[in-house]
Amino acid sequence: MNIEESLSNVGVSFKTQGTQFVITCPLCGKHDHCYVNQTTGAWDCKVCFESGGFSKLMEAITGSKITEPMKEQEGKTPPTKADVDQRMHRLLGPNGTGAIEYLVSRGITIEAIHHFKLGLEKRKDGEWLCIPYFENGEPVNMKFRRLPPAEKTFDRWKGGKSILFNQDALKDLPPESEIIMTEGEIDCISMWVHGFKACVSTSLGAGAFSPAWVDTLERYQRLYLMYDNDTEGQKGARKHADRFSPDMVFNVVLPVKDANDFFVQGHDAEEIDELISKAKPFDIENIMTMQQVHESLTRSEEERVESRIKPHWPSVARLTGAFEPGDLIILTASPKTGKTTWALNLSLRWAKNGISGLFYCLEMRPERLLKKCYQIELQCTEEGLTSKGMVQAHRALSGQPLYFGYNYRKCTIDVVLETIRRGVRRFGFEIVIFDNLHFLSRSITHQTQELGNISKSFKLLAEELKIPIILIAQPNRGEDPNRVVGINDIKGSSDIGADCDQVIALWRKKKKSKEQELQKAAFEPETLVRVDASRFRSGGETVIMFEGETGIFGEIER
Numbered sequence: 001m002n003i004e005e006s007l008s009n010v011g012v013s014f015k016t017q018g019t020q021f022v023i024t025c026p027l028c029g030k031h032d033h034c035y036v037n038q039t040t041g042a043w044d045c046k047v048c049f050e051s052g053g054f055s056k057l058m059e060a061i062t063g064s065k066i067t068e069p070m071k072e073q074e075g076k077t078p079p080t081k082a083d084v085d086q087r088m089h090r091l092l093g094p095n096g097t098g099a100i101e102y103l104v105s106r107g108i109t110i111e112a113i114h115h116f117k118l119g120l121e122k123r124k125d126g127e128w129l130c131i132p133y134f135e136n137g138e139p140v141n142m143k144f145r146r147l148p149p150a151e152k153t154f155d156r157w158k159g160g161k162s163i164l165f166n167q168d169a170l171k172d173l174p175p176e177s178e179i180i181m182t183e184g185e186i187d188c189i190s191m192w193v194h195g196f197k198a199c200v201s202t203s204l205g206a207g208a209f210s211p212a213w214v215d216t217l218e219r220y221q222r223l224y225l226m227y228d229n230d231t232e233g234q235k236g237a238r239k240h241a242d243r244f245s246p247d248m249v250f251n252v253v254l255p256v257k258d259a260n261d262f263f264v265q266g267h268d269a270e271e272i273d274e275l276i277s278k279a280k281p282f283d284i285e286n287i288m289t290m291q292q293v294h295e296s297l298t299r300s301e302e303e304r305v306e307s308r309i310k311p312h313w314p315s316v317a318r319l320t321g322a323f324e325p326g327d328l329i330i331l332t333a334s335p336k337t338g339k340t341t342w343a344l345n346l347s348l349r350w351a352k353n354g355i356s357g358l359f360y361c362l363e364m365r366p367e368r369l370l371k372k373c374y375q376i377e378l379q380c381t382e383e384g385l386t387s388k389g390m391v392q393a394h395r396a397l398s399g400q401p402l403y404f405g406y407n408y409r410k411c412t413i414d415v416v417l418e419t420i421r422r423g424v425r426r427f428g429f430e431i432v433i434f435d436n437l438h439f440l441s442r443s444i445t446h447q448t449q450e451l452g453n454i455s456k457s458f459k460l461l462a463e464e465l466k467i468p469i470i471l472i473a474q475p476n477r478g479e480d481p482n483r484v485v486g487i488n489d490i491k492g493s494s495d496i497g498a499d500c501d502q503v504i505a506l507w508r509k510k511k512k513s514k515e516q517e518l519q520k521a522a523f524e525p526e527t528l529v530r531v532d533a534s535r536f537r538s539g540g541e542t543v544i545m546f547e548g549e550t551g552i553f554g555e556i557e558r
Contacts, residue, residue, distance in 0.1 A: 003041045003054065003354075004204055008156040012061060015153045016205050018232035025050070026060040038208045039428070040354030042308060053353035079132060079139045079157050087119025087130040087142075096120045099127055102147055106186065107263045112193050116166075126150040131185045133203065134168050135161070143185060143203065156203075164213055165201040166192070170220075173198060178222040180252075180276075183233055187226070187259035194269040202240075209240045211426045218244055224279055226252040226259055233258075241282045242465075243425045250279035309431050309468060312349040313555050315542040319531040320502065323431065323468035328459040328499060331472045332490055333506035337523065339472050340364070341372065341551045342506060343433045346470075348373055350431065351402035358423055358432045360405030360416070362439040369404055372551055373397065381549040403427060413440050413454050417461055424465050434458070436472040438491060452495030459499040471500070484541075487533040502534035508546065527553065 007014055007021065014021040015032070025034035025045040034045040041054025050060075091099055091113065099120050103113065112118075119130035126146055133141035141160030146153040165185045170177075180199040182188045188201035200217075202209065217223055223244060227237040234251075241249040252275050256262050262272070310322040323329060333339045340363065347359050361369060374393035375385055405419060416434070423429055437458075441450050455471065462469040473496060475485040484507040487497040497503060507530070508523035525548065530541040545554050 002162050002204075002210070003036060003038055003208065004156065005160070005162055006041070006054070006058065007036070008158055008160070013153060013155045015151070019205075019236065026057070037354070038205060040308075040356075040430075042354055055352055078160055079142045081139060083142070084117050084119065084130075084132045084139050087121055088113075088117050089119075090122075091118060091120035091130075095122075099129065099147055103129075105264075106260055107190055107193060108186070109193055112189050115192070116189055128155070131165070133160070133163055133165055135163055136171075137168065141203070145186075162203050162210055164216060165203055167200055167216065169197055170200065170216065173220065175219055176221045178224065179217060179220050180224045180226055181217070182259055183227040183236070184258065184260075190260040190263050191226075191272075194263060194272065196269070196272070205236070209243055209428065211428075214243050214426050218248070221248070223249050224252050224276055225249060226254065228258045229254045230257065238282050243428065246281060249281065250276075251282050252276055252279045308353060309350065309355055311346060313529075313542075313544055313553070315555060316529050316531075316544065319529070319537065319540045319542060320504065320534075321537050323470075325466040325468065326463040327468040327501045328455075328462050329468060329470045330455075330487075330490065330496060330500045330503045331470055331506070332475055332485055332503065334475060334485060337506050337508050338527070338546055338548070338553075339506060340369075340435055341546075342527075342553055343435065343470060343472065344369065344372055344551070345376060345553045347402055347433060348376060348397075348400075351397075351400040354401065356401035356403075356428055356430050358403045358405050358420065358427075358429045359435070360420065360432060361435040362407060362411060363435055366404035366406055373402075376551050379550050379552060401427075403429070411440065413457055416440065417457060420461065421465065424467065429467060431468050431470070433470040434472065436474060437496070438474045451491075452499075455496040455499045484528060484530055486530065497533055500533070502537065502539070503532040505530045505532055523548075526556075 003021065004014075007023065012023055014023045014036070016022075016038075017035070019038050021036040021038055022032055023034050023036060024031050025047060027050050028045060028047050030045070030047040033047045034043060036043040036054075036057065041057065042052070043054070043057045044051035090096055100110075100113075103118070108118075117132050119132070121128045121130050121144060128144040128146050131143040131145065132139045133143070140163060142157040143165075144155040144157075146155075164181075166188055170179065173179075177198055180191060180196055182191065182199065182201045183205060185201050185203075188199050191199040202213070204210070225237045225241060227233040234253075237251055241251070254262055254275065256265055259272075308322070310317045311320055320329075331339055331343060340361065344359065347357050350357050359369065371382070371385065371390075374390055374397075375382060377393045377396055378385065378389055380389060403423065405423065407415060407419075420429075420432055424432075437451065437454060440454050441447055458469055458471050474491045475489040476491045485505050487503045488494075490496050490503070507528040508526065511522055511524060525546050527544050527546045528541055529544060531537065531539040533539070543556060545556055546552075547554070
């Protein structure tokens, strides 16, 4: 999901503050008090206290319900060369004197202005620097930055494509090349002025990273991240480094805020070379200083407060709490109770709130899962899902950050774990649901030991990737259908319960009559949700309703 592009496409101007975009609240109209997460789109206004997911924000802005992020739309075309040239001539003409003086004061040369085709746009609220983006020599986007003395604010071309700034500079470079990446376009231009041509910049600041950029950059030998020397910049650099192989990415820590400030304050290219030569990987794996542990603890506490990954049913969320980075959650229930559908309900709601997730299923193909998602979205039965309905549901869900994983060959724990690692690096998954644990077990004589090793591997992976993982597990066969399964009923190994941070068990009462059992639903709709063996919560149980024909779980009005 490209939050910056979506806001720009509906005409919303914004400022960047750390990992947030600051906009005018569409509900109360107050300026500079409404914050939008650059990665997830979650927002809240500090004046009217309205908040929610990105779909709700877009609905408030546009006045109509929008359930998918705004993309390049009909009538929203990228800038042309004429658009770029017109603005560049305005900057270089007699009316651009003030803007030229500002750029020169920041160390941007006339040669650089011509090379990057910088331009000027005059609006009612002041002058804006125009920074075009090129792909294979053609303009595909344009960033706008309001010039002083006005407060720094950003805007972009409606319908523009999000690529790396100066991406064309990498086209003919050999794989052994070393690339520098800055947090902003002006920093990248400053590096170019001082001879560092293999330099690009993110167009989304420190808060977000497009999967396509991973494809562009991972082909080179080394990547130096030269992000802003502040808390948010370094936090973003550390997060973005996780998208690549650990031995590829190095952190260049500047003594001042950013690369442009570095040169403006009188430093030169030789000093940058020295900083690059001293750059180190972000962490030495498995070893932390006391200071690093303290920073991690502080950061974890902040993230714990801000975590939005929890069930959307309030009665269930009160029992589970938020799912934290590193958590392993076991979901279990008797066969046909609705474990997979329950987890799909969670995944869809999280995706609509901008939380990127992977639903990795070994029992059903992605096409079958997507069909179930369409039913949930349209609140219709499988028989009632028409071709027209699927198109409607696809329009509503297209662009939501929900991904599906599958394996039909070489389905081993090593393949699954590596697939998840690669997916997190490329797509930035914030949570993974795996269905199910017992499909990975192949041993007949040592199944108990094998299942224990598999569950432990998932727990270690959750800690390694700093994301929660929900692992669906089957209970023992032949359990009493009238008894709620729990931690001791999970098939195969007591180690599974020991490895996880909490067990969520679902139970529905079996219908009594044979005639009822022959119907589509052999279970009653009331679904008991029991949270068992929680490491950090007291646990307990609640009841929600399951509408089997549509696949929707919902709260009971109390």
